[in-house]
Amino acid sequence: MNIPHPYLMFLGDVQDQLGAKTAQGIVDWRRDWCLGQIRLEGCKADLGIPDMTIAEAAGQGARTLVVGVVNAGGVLPEHWTSVIVQAIEAGMDVASGLHTRLESIPAIAEAAARHGRQLFNVRHSDQRFATGKGTKRPGRRLLTVGTDCSVGKKYTALALEKEMRARGMDADFRATGQTGVFISGRGVAIDAVVADFISGAVEWIAPAADPAHWDLIEGQGSLYHPSFAGVSLGLLHGAQPDAFVVCHEPTRSTMRGVQHPLPSIQEVIDLTIRCGRLTNPAIRPVGIAINTKAYGEDEARACLEAAAKAHDLPANDPIRFGVGEIIDRLTEEFATE
Amino acid sequence: MNIPHPYLMFLGDVQDQLGAKTAQGIVDWRRDWCLGQIRLEGCKADLGIPDMTIAEAAGQGARTLVVGVVNAGGVLPEHWTSVIVQAIEAGMDVASGLHTRLESIPAIAEAAARHGRQLFNVRHSDQRFATGKGTKRPGRRLLTVGTDCSVGKKYTALALEKEMRARGMDADFRATGQTGVFISGRGVAIDAVVADFISGAVEWIAPAADPAHWDLIEGQGSLYHPSFAGVSLGLLHGAQPDAFVVCHEPTRSTMRGVQHPLPSIQEVIDLTIRCGRLTNPAIRPVGIAINTKAYGEDEARACLEAAAKAHDLPANDPIRFGVGEIIDRLTEEFATE
Structure with a gap:
């Protein structure tokens, strides 16, 4: 497309x-x-x-x-x-x-x-997908996951692409939703794919690549969202990410469209690792992206510092303060491998 | 239909x-x-x-x-x-x-x-589904889950329906695959539903019911199958089961269609509880169903005994030896509630 x-x-x-x-x-x-x-x-x-x-x-x-x-x-x-x-x-x-x-x-x-x-x-793909195979593909992949829907997964992946390219890294944003497809001119709205082919479609979106190449895959929903967790899990398995960034909106009390409370960042980290290991045993978190729009500058900085300290990960607001520290961590983690 | x-x-x-x-x-x-x-x-x-x-x-x-x-x-x-x-x-x-x-x-x-x-x-449904809401519905629900695809989830749910009805219990098999739809004359082939509506379609298949009524919901795939785990998770969340039975085929070495090893029964129990709690905090296992077709009588009995002992749950081959003990456990567990 x-x-x-x-x-x-x-x-x-x-x-x-x-x-x-x-x-x-x-x-x-x-x-x-x-x-x-x-x-x-x-x-x-x-x-x-x-x-x-x-x-x-x-x-x-x-x-x-x-x-x-x-x-x-x-x-x-x-x-x-x-x-x-x-x-x-x-x-x-x-x-x-x-x-x-x-x-x-x-x-x-x-x-x-x-x-x-x-x-x-853009919401429909005429592509015929195979079912997911789960076989490890060459190339590096990062997936943005979330504590909820609409917490900045797409913006974080796009901010990572922009900054990684600015640093001369070989990186591509991979769209899994309609807005992302418009922005990148390609990809698949994964929530509109037939259920049997969720992970297969993601394997098609982020195919085998050069070992140093990074796919920055836009996540969808949340493993803890009762409406959409199936999509999120199929996406995780198809993406087989080496690294993931947890996206979060700190002022929300219930998950979007339902009455369920938001999971903690730690719960999302734990379940993402546990399920993600199926197709990539080396999966690990490399950062936290928090949408601090509702906060003043001081409050935003404090929120990010607290999250970074609690999880021993760089925490940032990609739109407000950039994603530099997350890319530093990514580079560090994968430099020696 | x-x-x-x-x-x-x-x-x-x-x-x-x-x-x-x-x-x-x-x-x-x-x-x-x-x-x-x-x-x-x-x-x-x-x-x-x-x-x-x-x-x-x-x-x-x-x-x-x-x-x-x-x-x-x-x-x-x-x-x-x-x-x-x-x-x-x-x-x-x-x-x-x-x-x-x-x-x-x-x-x-x-x-x-x-x-x-x-x-x-039968593979296609013209029904328009809503996205899943995850709200607890009245009525009891049991889901058959698996260590893999094609390990007897449908046959186990049907065997439970048959035996529970024979005991005068109010129970309905709920089909989530094409063969099940043919057998029961209703249901939805859940793997053919658009990804966004997996859990919503299951909420429609197994709607609110009398508090003593049991839906026996046919599971699909496995939370550990890299091709289909998204479907399995959406199904689990939509089914919001009170009870589940783990189905297993003991002679299989890799999961169907892929190179991944089978998870253990314990891994399936643990992840089903962990993820299932999102829409039903009281979810619990009530039995293990093992397809012992490849075994002689003695070997089959030994296999079932070992599984029962290891997991402190009734273990049976629904086709060969019936599901009586699993229903005994179910009745016992839910009699006092």
């Missing part, structure tokens, strides 16, 4: 900023791929990039209209169709992260066929 | 007895639903029930032609189509456990439409 950029970001008329979460993630990590945004009347989200019409975006070279929104049910609202058709007529491909397949809307399918444009359904 | 019986079992021309595993499971557990079998020239499997033509079966009241075979890729061979169409023309519905959807074959779809017959694709 190679989605041509630059992108024109379509937000429809979503009712809050959270509805544009996918688009915001793309802008945060690939600002130079995003020409501008197009919003319908009543849209309550704003990516902070120029508003433009289809014609303006086409004139500036936009190659793909990105439907970068999330909504309940993942359905494409009918009144968004005409903008999508106009973009196709102006020469753009279309990529959507919604559950509804673009080609299931007749007007969109017909316009794409007529103009020879591509339709990308 | 209510598949009308009696069934005519179609084996095509599968090349060994294993290819007819689904059909054999149905005959083993629902002999009175199976009128006969129909086989193409060169078929190497035999269910030990009368061979009959479509006309003979229709004359005796067969209501569904069951395509009860497994093959690599789950594809329906083209040369099987004409028998299926003939069955439809003779008034039968058709149910298939293959990956290929019956209606994707034009001749079959047209015949079914013309004659108003139903097509059942």
Whole structure:
């Protein structure tokens, strides 16, 4: 799935900023791929990039209209169709992260066929996967795991990629969710794969590589989340990580969408090692990533210091303070092997 | 999915007895639903029930032609189509456990439409599931778990249902695989569900029930199988079992389809409790089911005794010696609660 950029970001008329979460993630990590945004009347989200019409975006070279929104049910609202058709007529491909397949809307399918444009359904993969084999592959792999959903697993993996590349290391972010696929232009939304193929799909996403190469694999869910732990375990086994980073949000009291309390960082470390050993007996933690957005500077520093001390691991907020110490530890741990 | 019986079992021309595993499971557990079998020239499997033509079966009241075979890729061979169409023309519905959807074959779809017959694709569910919630539901649940795939999890759950009903207990087998769905006429092939909905689908399969009612939930895979552990964990969380039985095959040296060694029964008990506590803190083992087919009578008895002693649990071979002691333990454990 190679989605041509630059992108024109379509937000429809979503009712809050959270509805544009996918688009915001793309802008945060690939600002130079995003020409501008197009919003319908009543849209309550704003990516902070120029508003433009289809014609303006086409004139500036936009190659793909990105439907970068999330909504309940993942359905494409009918009144968004005409903008999508106009973009196709102006020469753009279309990529959507919604559950509804673009080609299931007749007007969109017909316009794409007529103009020879591509339709990308990022949540769906047409790839046929094998079941996971669990055999050790060459190359290094790091997985971001979490105490919950939406605690920064994707942002941490992307921050690691950015900083490792800046240090001249050979490293690739590997997307396992729709926003990650948009950002990296490849990958698989693993939660949409048929259950039998979770680990097999991850083996395909992060294949055998050069022994010094690092795959930075985006984790999903949590081994302790009652809705999604199966996905998290299949991902762990398929990733067969040498190293993992635990991601955490310290102000949350219950897990997202359910009534269960969050596990401790230590519980996540222990269960990740115990289960991860099945496909990589040498699995080990190399850092803790904490989203300290809710804290002032002093409180954030104190929280990170406490976590680092408690677990004898570098702890950082990747967005606020970077991931340097985690990469130092990674380099140290694997230098002599 | 209510598949009308009696069934005519179609084996095509599968090349060994294993290819007819689904059909054999149905005959083993629902002999009175199976009128006969129909086989193409060169078929190497035999269910030990009368061979009959479509006309003979229709004359005796067969209501569904069951395509009860497994093959690599789950594809329906083209040369099987004409028998299926003939069955439809003779008034039968058709149910298939293959990956290929019956209606994707034009001749079959047209015949079914013309004659108003139903097509059942047992591996696929049209049910829309919610994501799992992990909230404790009323009713008792027992899950069969395994040291590997194909170690008797389905047969153990079915044997428990049979014996518990014979004792006047209120118990229902809950199918999570295609053969189980054929046998019970309901359920969901959980390995074919989209990954995000594994635990949610199991919550749907084994819903809230009378406090004294037992669901006997068919397990899948193993928490230690690198290909399928994600499915097994989602199933465990969705089932939120009060009790579990560990199923084991003592002669196997590596896990099915991969090179990994089998875990010990104790490892499976420990990890099942550790992970299962997330949705049922009171989860506990109540027995061990060992497939002793490869052993003579004395060796089988010795193997079961050793396992019972090592784990302080009743150990039995459900097919060879029954499940009485496991139900005794279950009754004892839960009588006072």
